[in-house]
Amino acid sequence: MSELDITTIRKDFPIFTRTIRDGKKLVYLDSGATSQKPQVVIDAEVNFYSNNNAAAHRGAHQLAEEATEAMESARQIVADFLAADLDEIVFTKSATESLNLLAYSYTSLITKDDSIVVTEMEHHANLIPWQQLAERTGATLKWFEVDSEGRLDLSSIDQVITEDTKIVALTHQSNVLGTINPLEAIVARAHEVGAVVVLDACQSVPHMPINVKELDVDFLTFSGHKAVGPTGVGVLWGRSELLEMLPPFLFGGSMIETVTMTSATWAPAPRKFEAGVPNMAQIVGLGAALNYLSKIGMEKIFHHEVELGAYLIKRLSTIEGLRIIGPQHMQARGGTVSFTFGDIHPHDLGQYLDAQGIAVRTGHHCAWPLTRKLGVPATTRASLYFYNDESDVDALIDGIIGAKKYFGRS
Amino acid sequence: MELDALYQEVILDHYKHPQHKGLLSTYDAQVHHVNPSCGDEITLNLALENNSISSISWDGVGCSISQASVSIMSDLVIGKSVDEARVVLDNFVELMQSKGIKTGDPAILEDAVSLAGVSKFPARIKCALLGWMAYKDAVLSASTK
Numbered sequence: 188m189s190e191l192d193i194t195t196i197r198k199d200f201p202i203f204t205r206t207i208r209d210g211k212k213l214v215y216l217d218s219g220a221t222s223q224k225p226q227v228v229i230d231a232e233v234n235f236y237s238n239n240n241a242a243a244h245r246g247a248h249q250l251a252e253e254a255t256e257a258m259e260s261a262r263q264i265v266a267d268f269l270a271a272d273l274d275e276i277v278f279t280k281s282a283t284e285s286l287n288l289l290a291y292s293y294t295s296l297i298t299k300d301d302s303i304v305v306t307e308m309e310h311h312a313n314l315i316p317w318q319q320l321a322e323r324t325g326a327t328l329k330w331f332e333v334d335s336e337g338r339l340d341l342s343s344i345d346q347v348i349t350e351d352t353k354i355v356a357l358t359h360q361s362n363v364l365g366t367i368n369p370l371e372a373i374v375a376r377a378h379e380v381g382a383v384v385v386l387d388a389c390q391s392v393p394h395m396p397i398n399v400k401e402l403d404v405d406f407l408t409f410s411g412h413k414a415v416g417p418t419g420v421g422v423l424w425g426r427s428e429l430l431e432m433l434p435p436f437l438f439g440g441s442m443i444e445t446v447t448m449t450s451a452t453w454a455p456a457p458r459k460f461e462a463g464v465p466n467m468a469q470i471v472g473l474g475a476a477l478n479y480l481s482k483i484g485m486e487k488i489f490h491h492e493v494e495l496g497a498y499l500i501k502r503l504s505t506i507e508g509l510r511i512i513g514p515q516h517m518q519a520r521g522g523t524v525s526f527t528f529g530d531i532h533p534h535d536l537g538q539y540l541d542a543q544g545i546a547v548r549t550g551h552h553c554a555w556p557l558t559r560k561l562g563v564p565a566t567t568r569a570s571l572y573f574y575n576d577e578s579d580v581d582a583l584i585d586g587i588i589g590a591k592k593y594f595g596r597s
Numbered sequence: 598m599e600l601d602a603l604y605q606e607v608i609l610d611h612y613k614h615p616q617h618k619g620l621l622s623t624y625d626a627q628v629h630h631v632n633p634s635c636g637d638e639i640t641l642n643l644a645l646e647n648n649s650i651s652s653i654s655w656d657g658v659g660c661s662i663s664q665a666s667v668s669i670m671s672d673l674v675i676g677k678s679v680d681e682a683r684v685v686l687d688n689f690v691e692l693m694q695s696k697g698i699k700t701g702d703p704a705i706l707e708d709a710v711s712l713a714g715v716s717k718f719p720a721r722i723k724c725a726l727l728g729w730m731a732y733k734d735a736v737l738s739a740s741t742k
Binding site for chain 2: 208532533534535538539542549550551555558564565593594
């Protein structure tokens with residue numbers, strides 16, 4: 188079915204050679220939480236520490252030059268991956284930090300007469316920083332609601348995004364529902380009123396081709412570790428004129444232009460936002476990760492996940508008592524599927540699946556307002572990636588059916 | 598199999614037929630506890646009489662481990678003095694922290710020894726402790742009233 192040779196791809200990931208819970212094959216369906224790492228990424232980090240380690244952008248010695256070069260090459264790789272300009276790429280330690288950076292940097296630019304718009308399907312990382320910004324400034328927090336299908340209700344878009352709206356922050360693809368949000372209408376309305384659009388792309392950059400110019404958003408963030416890269420590195424992309432205008436968030440070494448005992452001025456972006464010695468090995472690892480993804484092809488990865496997602500939904504739909512939470516078909520949807528199963532609590536289902544070597548996520552997935560709105564205190568989530576194939580889906584289905592027998596025994 | 602050690606019949610029985618579930622309207626203390634990592638919630642009402650636990654009632658949502666554990670706990674401590682119940686609580690917490698080494702003293706813990714298997718699953722210990730921590734909080738609040 189797929190253009191991708193999954194058997195060969197899995198050989199790139201050392202973790203797939205280990206077994207789980209007494210010799211079971213690892214069925215990893217939790218890439219929405221974090222992805223596994225190919226050997227090239229592990230090697231890139233090891234190679235940096237083994238051969239090039241020094242503090243980038245500091246010192247004139249050879250190692251410092253090499254470390255700087257390694258880090259800045261990675262910045263170019265990220266820029267190319269997003270079709271962005273080089274000086275628009277800010278390295279952070281996580282997408283969470285990127286969103287906090289924006290929310291803090293906007294503090295002096297938001298007043299009590301402004302509004303900030305989010306959606307009900309946001310991960311806590313793209314909700315709480317804006318809640319806090321509203322609290323600090325007295326601005327109003329508004330949001331798009333989610334309908335029973337797991338889609339954003341845009342019917343009152345002109346009442347949600349209004350003349351006083353300064354920021355619209357939303358996810359590209361829901362980490363719980365798999366819903367891919369329709370950006371065009373939202374971006375058009377936001378720009379009509381002069382608001383900036385902040386896109387949480389943690390669940391889209393790893394899974395589909397992304398071109399920031401085509402998306403026409405103003406800021407975008409993603410984390411390295413969900414895109415087969417290391418933990419400890421996130422990316423914030425912003426339009427250069429906006430990055431230039433925004434005040435910095437973290438202060439310290441290397442983000443400055445001049446410093447006296449009483450004042451300081453800032454280096455141009457992106458350096459202005461990168462205080463302290465950066466997570467260089469992780470940045471280099473992220474470069475290797477994105478090169479690896481590009482070599483496989485983001486278009487192919489997306490198609491594979493849509494096909495496999497359709498197979499997953501088809502098979503889940505045949506199980507009596509199983510309810511998919513979110514869109515039931517693959518239109519504008521990725522390969523993340525949440526569900527409930529009869530009266531078996533997601534933790535118990537997850538525990539049973541774990542005993543079969545199957546890794547899923549259970550709970551509210553850091554999107555508590557969303558699961559509360561949908562009337563499910565917790566769900567089980569299977570999230571696919573390009574290294575998954577039909578055999579993983581089949582194992583999950585067998586596991587779910589096995590759990591029904593297991594918990595129905597007494 | 599370790600899974601069977603976790604999900605003993607006693608636990609599944611308590612999950613399907615929870616004891617003292619459904620909140621009573623008279624109580625000395627009411628507490629609400631959540632497990633923020635998973636969203637499990639419990640509301641627990643507790644009444645004291647002559648320094649003994651005269652009633653516990655509760656309502657909540659959660660997995661079989663958390664629900665069975667609060668059911669077992671309620672059965673165990675109702676009718677005991679606060680001091681006797683503290684011994685049970687301390688024993689249970691110690692059992693949960695034992696990483697699968699201890700089996701628990703059935704003379705003190707009764708049905709709660711069936712939760713011993715939980716201590717081998719670090720992610721589930723909080724589930725088992727949810728109701729017990731709610732009790733601990735409630736008894737403190739009722740005693741200081």
